[in-house]
Amino acid sequence: MSNAASRLDVELEALRAALRAGDRALAAVRLRAIDEALSEITNPLVRGLAYANVQAELGHPEKAVRVVEDLLEVMGDEPLAHHHLGRHRRAAGDIEGAVAAFARSCELDPMRTTTWLELGTLLDERGDPETAIDCYREALRRAPTDFDVWRNLGNSLAALERFDEAIAAYATALGERPSDRTVLLLHAAAHQAKGDIEQANAVTPAELQHALGEVVEVRNDDGAPAMACRFRAPNEQRDHHRRAAETLLAEARRDLPTEREATSRPPWFLVRQADLVLVCDRDPRRPHHPNRFFDASDLVSRRAAGD
Numbered sequence: 001m002s003n004a005a006s007r008l009d010v011e012l013e014a015l016r017a018a019l020r021a022g023d024r025a026l027a028a029v030r031l032r033a034i035d036e037a038l039s040e041i042t043n044p045l046v047r048g049l050a051y052a053n054v055q056a057e058l059g060h061p062e063k064a065v066r067v068v069e070d071l072l073e074v075m076g077d078e079p080l081a082h083h084h085l086g087r088h089r090r091a092a093g094d095i096e097g098a099v100a101a102f103a104r105s106c107e108l109d110p111m112r113t114t115t116w117l118e119l120g121t122l123l124d125e126r127g128d129p130e131t132a133i134d135c136y137r138e139a140l141r142r143a144p145t146d147f148d149v150w151r152n153l154g155n156s157l158a159a160l161e162r163f164d165e166a167i168a169a170y171a172t173a174l175g176e177r178p179s180d181r182t183v184l185l186l187h188a189a190a191h192q193a194k195g196d197i198e199q200a201n202a203v204t205p206a207e208l209q210h211a212l213g214e215v216v217e218v219r220n221d222d223g224a225p226a227m228a229c230r231f232r233a234p235n236e237q238r239d240h241h242r243r244a245a246e247t248l249l250a251e252a253r254r255d256l257p258t259e260r261e262a263t264s265r266p267p268w269f270l271v272r273q274a275d276l277v278l279v280c281d282r283d284p285r286r287p288h289h290p291n292r293f294f295d296a297s298d299l300v301s302r303r304a305a306g307d
Helices: 003-021 024-039 044-057 060-074 079-090 095-108 113-125 129-142 147-159 163-176 181-193 197-202 206-212 235-253 297-304
Strands: 216-218 226-231 264-265 266-273 276-280
Touching: 003 024, 024 044, 024 226, 044 060, 044 079, 079 095, 079 113, 095 113, 095 129, 095 266, 113 129, 113 147, 129 147, 147 163, 147 181, 163 181, 181 197, 197 216, 206 226, 226 235, 226 297, 235 266, 235 276, 235 297
Parallel strands: 226 276
Antiparallel strands: 216 226, 264 266, 266 276
């Protein structure tokens, strides 16, 4: 990397910090420094991509998209440019366009692990975890110890209810970063999704257990099929949340459909797991799908608060 490009990276990070702080005067200073750094870069691709990144940082992803599209018209297929185009299209809300750009980048340069990761993440969010898994496998062929890929692979496996494989993927990620809070909770959540509540609590570190509470399962066996919801609640509020969950299950039973498939009946999803119907939240990343770990923490919390 040239000195000018290195300086540009430093100034971009400084611009981000100024924008986060809401310091307009400092942001203006950083923009002038960025203009100077850009003028020193002779490679047109690097200069064009850097300028697009500045537009994105300023909150203009559509302008960034146009800059990169213009670059591609002039320079032809360039994998790095397609990668940046995917990021900017995603920021602009063009998910299908972003998928196409990342896919083209992977086609042109299959060794770019970060592009496989970003493509897989987008596919998962779009509701296609199976194809996302293929992308993560491609990434792992090139970077077999990549923490982010193993974590995201676990997420997509969980979305397909392949919980044993998801647990193994999370365990591999934890082998790289043993204290990562997010993956520790995902690992526990995959056990929770299987209905192994004891193991879900066993693999949750004490500090997180204290902050978030234990995983609890509340059942309603007043009819067939049995119904249940699984959630975390702060320990001092567990009894209150249990009562809220009992009320929630009684209401959900009156709404129970006859179909065997997952059903969306606002504000909950009803999912059949063997002979049990689980009441659960929406998935935070795929709102038209049930929570991939069949968790009901948000539903129970809101019911406990009287919403």
